[in-house]
Amino acid sequence: MKYMxxxxxxxxxxxxxxxxxxFRQPQQLPFTLQQYEPxxxxxxxxxxxxxLLFLVEGKVKITSSIETGKSLLLRFIHPFSIIGDIELIRDVPVQSQVKAVDQCLFIGLQFDYIKKHEMDNPKFLHILLEHLSYKLQTCTTASRVNVLASVENKFASYLLSTIAPEPDTNFGIELKTSNIKEIADLLGTTYxxxxxxxxxxxxxKMxxxxxxxxxxxxxxVLEEMSNGIRYK
Structure with missing residues (x-):
């Protein structure tokens, strides 16, 4: 990570x-700009x-550890997303692993400043609540998929969540096969x-x-197999 x-x-x-x-006085806020590599x-x-981190460029993968030492995929996030809302409100350590998929850019604002100046700001709290409720919805979906769906269903959802279609074609940007072991771990299955x-x-031919x-x-066909579920 580097500060810019x-x-x-x-x-x-x-x-x-x-x-x-x-925020109440945006011109005086001590924002930071942080860049992460793929x-x-x-x-x-x-x-x-x-x-508190605001994702303004790039794609990020959110995973959760399980007792076996492996991780389960929760979701992918894109701009505009907020990271750290649960940690800010509940005053707890980081709850999930957050990893850059490609080059990412964040705007940061220190918790100390927010707790001192913004925790009674209705507009700030309202936007935070919107992001928290969406996060709860996506995590609930991911949990249901991880427990109930077949590996075929989960892999279809994973592909459709990660491979973006190329403009004016029916093909998508390639998924590199060098990380199949990692994908298997994220989907809760074996290589x-x-x-x-x-x-x-x-x-x-899918x-x-x-x-x-x-x-x-x-x-x-992959859309049908995924049952409309996305990790995002």
Missing amino acids: NDPRLLGTKLKEYPIEEM GEIILLEGVEMKS RHLNRVILSLSQK IERDKNSIRIVNWT
């Missing part, structure tokens, strides 16, 4: 997203969190079982797999 001293970029992002309007851990479960699922979907990547071929 770029007032122009900060000003642009503050205008692009409804951050300043949440694959970089943003937050680890159990650590103390000191700033071998997930490989069997991938082989089956390839034979059914996806194409080569040595290094997976591409969606039949979006319609």
